[in-house]
Amino acid sequence: MKFKLPSFGKKEEFPDQFFGLDPGGKDLKVFVLSRADGHTIVLGSRKLGRTGVLADDGLSLKESVDHLRQDFPEAEPLVVVGISGPLSLAFTTVVRSSTSRDIEDLVSHARQEAQRSAEEELQVSLGEPRLKVSEVEAEILEVKESEKLEVFLFTSFAAEPYLAEISQLVKPTGLKLWGFSSLLFNLVSELSKVEELNALILDVGGAKTEVGLVFGGELMDTKSFWWDFKENGNPTAFLDLWLEALSTTLSAFEGVETFPPKIYLTGGAAVFPGLIEVAASYPWSRDHHFEIAPEVVPFEADRLSTSLGQVALRLRKEGEEKAEPETEEPGTGPEFDEEEKKP
């Protein structure tokens, strides 16, 4: 049974053509995405290097967006922004309770707890005890009801200054900032449509690396660190040290008995010369428990960014469910969806 939160909190109908923005540390990638028949496709895109000056980046982004709007005049001037990296967190919380408890109460409590825990984790992680953290999205992935009630709740959070900076970046473009969404969550949603995903996903950005741990098609947790991918005189040592950093990152995932057997490589810097080869030959099982040596699978360069299209698919589904209240299971409230039972 799946229960949808009003996670994006927007009442208006989401358009068929819209903009997606992946604000990487080194590059800004902006796309025009189109939704049709349960899929999204990329109509057009622009990639621009960041200067490090927010105002300059905003103006360059505006120029790219203007070109795209000329090329695709039917695209709604609405943008969904992907978030990732050390200034954000995404995780799934499993909440257990007696079956008598009201699900909405339970979820509300779980969201507060997730917010508290995310804020504390980011404060400690960044050494900023007064850092404010905002909930970016929340979605109930699964509700199991047997002897106990089990709710699998996905939430993502980001540091408020980070979100404010992105808002400033978008402002000059004239696009309406529709909302933020975890990039890894969207990629996992997309991949989970074809297989029950058990994998580690490495988002190798130009300035940061993020590791997502996925079990049973659910993004359980993420860990990130800053790492600048740049030309180096000794690329072998450079990649060896990056792999060691990754190894420590895997150790930071608490309570994992066995890591999943697949490692997906994505992100703009995944094409760094030699990276795929060293990742494929790295002895992952030496320091961490894998049942079998994991298979390393690279994705095409923009796969992570374009997975932002999943936001539109989720929202359309949500909209359709709300439009058909007569199909809802009696007594489960207007936001239950029996058709989305997990296989």
Added chain:
Amino acid sequence: MHLFDLMEKILGADNGEAAIEIPEENFNLLMLKIIRDKARRENKTVRFTAAGPRGKRLVGSLENRIEPAAEREEGERAAKPIKPRGRFRKILVPLALVLGILIVLGAAAFGALYYLPKAEVVLTLSPIPLIKEIPVAVDAEVEEVDAATGTVPGTSQVVEESGTKSTPATGTAIVGEKAKGTITLDTTGEQTCSQGAKIKENASGSVFLADAAFTIPAFDTYDAAVTAEKIGTSHNLAAGKSFTVLSGCSAAVVGTNAAAFTGGSSEEVTVTSSSDQSKLLTDLQKELVEKAKETIKSRSGTDEVVVDAAIKIEVVEKTYSHAIGEQAESVSLDLKVKLTTVTYKGADIQELISQTLSSLIPSGYTLFPGETQIDPLDPVLKGSKLTFQAEVSAQVIPEIDKEKIKNDLAGRNAGSAQDYLISLGEVAAFELVLWPNLPESLQRVPRNTNRITVVLKTEE
């Protein structure tokens, strides 16, 4: 400074100690742990300094000195205590030191006595074997185990796998060229011979065929070009042989060859045989089935059970590099198969069996976990349903309350613990291992029940 540069600094530390300054921007606790781990791997000491307050807090967090925001200011204020002065301070300081040491030693002794000793109790039980066949239906349409109907939830799996395999060719064939020459034919009346007329050499019996139709004028000779009927060197005839037309001419004709026949040759070569192709197909199909099983397990988890005999295999594409009889040293096969089956979770079938067998288990007994063997017999796959007879071999053991045993044993000396274990009627044998291995009079089972392990095993 970039994380890579900081890690390199550790590598380059000559005297075994590296000083690392934590930057204020683009740095987090995980990166601090990465640097610490790197230093440990290199057997070097790392000394962290902070460029600012964030760095200080991160170093503090690494050393488990995390202070909540609200308490931080008080903490900072409390960091400047008023120092006792004069004679009072001279007495107070040593006294406090001695007291502190005593408290620490006492706490350490208590901790060592409470936390360090451990006991492992292995209880051997006499099991009752239980063997039963249970009809099972694995259904991809259901979501819960239903013991009444013997149904467990399943997952319809459709996997396409492709692969290539090659094997040395094992067939043989004789190939070569046919000998050619000219026969001078002689006749009294005009003769007409067709192309392919058969002419035999009288001594060897070698047969040759006329290359083209021809006419021999009456009382004349004709030089007919011929080619051996078969390949081989045996048809390279010397000059002066006698020939007779077997067929293809209007009347009997004889002839001789003025020059030797040449060009005949033969050799044995390796070719693809039908058994090479069928072996390749069987072996590669088997490999792809194994690959598909791994795909299913990686997709559905290692607990997913795939019944080999219930996999439907459909060949989607099949291309051999060489046809049967074609000359080749090795032959390869490109194969794409589609495998369809219904799988189930090991835990689900265990649950079904526990529920089904529960009525057969006598009171005071329980199913021994980990010893249940399930063999799916005669599996039948039909649509989204897999049915089979599950042959269940299980062991039933007396019910043991491990927690009660731990509580009863806690704090006993070795002799008393052994007496207690002997008194447990349902146990066939026991083993008690106490650590540290002190003389028996000093050995005790820990008071902390978390340090006692009770392991159940069955008699061989």
